[in-house]
């Protein structure tokens with residue numbers, strides 16, 4: 001018997017990250033049956049299918065979902081962060097599962113509501129946290145588990161750097177508006193903080209386990225987090241001047257690294273856009289991450305803001 005292909009719809013198809021989802025849908029042999037964007041610059045669709053229905057009006061798209069109730073397996077959400085909850089609701093209440101870009105919501109109460117939505121509708125919401133599938137990070141996790149088990153050099157001294165240069169467009173776009181994106185700590189930091197929790201588990205419960213450096217800015221933040229087995233100094237920036245000189249001279253725009261006890265352990269600066277394929281492979285194989293997995297980074301980020309408020313830096 002020929003198995004039916006998974007059917008997908010996508011919201012936010014004209015944006016930057018949508019291409020990775022379109023590639024991943026193709027990669028898993030999915031059929032893209034519908035797409036929505038409030039902008040009409042969507043010629044990219046022809047690279048994937050000439051059959052995809054395209055909608056520019058969200059209300060007409062909602063009517064389409066209504067008339068195709070339960071016929072779409074997954075809706076991929078690639079819209080700005082502040083719309084994720086709303087679009088998850090639209091998809092789940094029309095009988096589709098969701099593959100949602102990071103961050104799932106703007107805060108942990110949004111995560112609660114999405115879990116409630118899963119319970120009410122019986123649909124699944126899969127967060128995109130693709131760094132958990134990065135080969136260097138998986139290798140580092142195995143190495144850390146051995147180090148922690150042997151209690152060698154505990155607490156580990158860890159330095160995490162995440163510099164991803166952005167041009168002036170960033171501040172002018174929704175990404176530069178903390179009310180729409182969650183600001184640099186959420187929008188950019190979510191990958192880094194998710195990996196820290198995944199590697200080290202929950203941080204120490206004491207308030208001062210979180211510290212934020214006083215030069216907190218909208219494009220550059222740093223601080224310290226104490227985990228039972230590691231003291232992590234973290235640094236997040238979108239400034240060109242924060243890229244190491246050798247990275248700049250190679251013309252690269254990102255520097256993302258982990259150092260443990262002053263030794264470079266993982267450098268994942270190079271393009272990892274192919275990891276969306278792995279995210280989709282996992283989901284259509286019945287695995288995939290849960291909403292609960294995404295909650296970890298939200299806990300971290302709210303404690304960072306508490307620390308910043310305590311020290312009056314944000």
Ligand SMILES: NC(=O)c1ccc[n+]([C@@H]2O[C@H](COP(=O)([O-])OP(=O)(O)OC[C@H]3O[C@@H](n4cnc5c(N)ncnc54)[C@H](O)[C@@H]3O)[C@@H](O)[C@H]2O)c1
Pocket residue numbers: 011012013014015016017018036037038039058077078079080081083101102103128130187
């Ligand atoms: N996983 C990653 O590494 C990664 C990388 C980049 C972006 N992202 C995330 O992906 C999402 C999209 O980011 P982006 O860089 O593609 O942004 P973008 O601004 O380039 O694209 C967003 C798209 O959504 C569309 N849109 C806005 N409002 C809409 C609405 N009401 N209905 C339908 N479409 C609407 C816009 O027209 C635009 O085409 C964000 O959540 C972002 O945080 C994740």
